[in-house]
Amino acid sequence: MTELLPIRDLQACCAPITREPVSVLNAESLAVSLKALADPARLRILSMVAAHEDAEACVCDLTEPLGLSQPTVSHHLKVLVDAGYLTRSKRGTWAYFAIVPGSLDSVAGLLATV
Amino acid sequence: MTELLPIRDLQACCAPITREPVSVLNAESLAVSLKALADPARLRILSMVAAHEDAEACVCDLTEPLGLSQPTVSHHLKVLVDAGYLTRSKRGTWAYFAIVPGSLDSVAGLLATV
Incomplete structure (x- = not known):
């Protein structure tokens, strides 16, 4: 299979x-x-x-604002990192997540008609 | 439940x-x-x-360019009509589908950061 x-x-x-x-691939x-x-x-x-x-x-x-457990939030964070929407950087006890610049704009650009 | x-x-x-x-609702x-x-x-x-x-x-x-059966294509068309991306107009034997103007741009606009 060709890689996505x-x-x-x-x-x-x-x-x-x-x-x-x-x-088809795209x-x-x-x-x-x-x-x-x-x-x-x-x-x-x-x-x-x-x-x-x-x-x-x-x-x-x-976790608190979402009202979800830490494992559930961690799962969602992993999906977003794997898909290329979030970066993950470990500092001390915690990992910090930030939006990958341009990632949401890429999706938006492929859907927009104007 | 509040309507989506x-x-x-x-x-x-x-x-x-x-x-x-x-x-949460949005x-x-x-x-x-x-x-x-x-x-x-x-x-x-x-x-x-x-x-x-x-x-x-x-x-x-x-059906032919997609390589899918007519029932499968009809199912996908129904999902897209129900979600507000396609209009459906019946003329003679067939129903014709067209993109709802602005629908894809709405999604794109909610995701875009710039």
């Missing part, structure tokens, strides 16, 4: 899906990237991380 | 998720809209409909 493209490569290679026919890659976003907790995590001081947050900042 | 917002209302009400914290609504897109066949259908003559297509135009 991560979101940062997808925008570099591809026009918006309504501008020219999307290839449709599969974009679907995987969209699936990672298509969850209310993960959308709220991205929003909270962006709004947090210095635009980064640890799992300890997120 | 369709994609056209979501953009009217809401800022991009990274600009201000997204509410995160759930956007997740539902993204789930409808997060499928390679549905992304290819939207792309094919947009590229087709007069920017509309019937299921008869889509």
Whole structure:
């Protein structure tokens, strides 16, 4: 199987899906990237991380406002890191997460028609 | 349960998720809209409909290029109509599908950071 493209490569290679026919591989890659976003907790995590001081947050900042357990939040964070939306950097006891610049804009750019 | 917002209302009400914290209801609504897109066949259908003559297509135009059965394509078309991405108009034997103007731009606008 050909490897799927991560979101940062997808925008570099591809026009918006309504501008020219999307290839099978690129449709599969974009679907995987969209699936990672298509969850209310993960959308709220991205929003909270962006709004947090210095635009980064640890799992300890997120569990209470989300009302979810630490393992559940950690799982969602891992999905977002694996999909290329969040960076993870370990400092002391905690790992800190920040939005990968351009990642959400890549998805938006592939969907936008104007 | 409060009713989820369709994609056209979501953009009217809401800022991009990274600009201000997204509410629980809006995160759930956007997740539902993204789930409808997060499928390679549905992304290819939207792309094919947009590229087709007069920017509309019937299921008869889509089955062969997609390599899927008519019931499967009809199922995907129904998901896209229900989610607010496609219109459906019956003319003679066939129903014709076209992109709802602004629908993909609404999703893109909620994800974009710039």
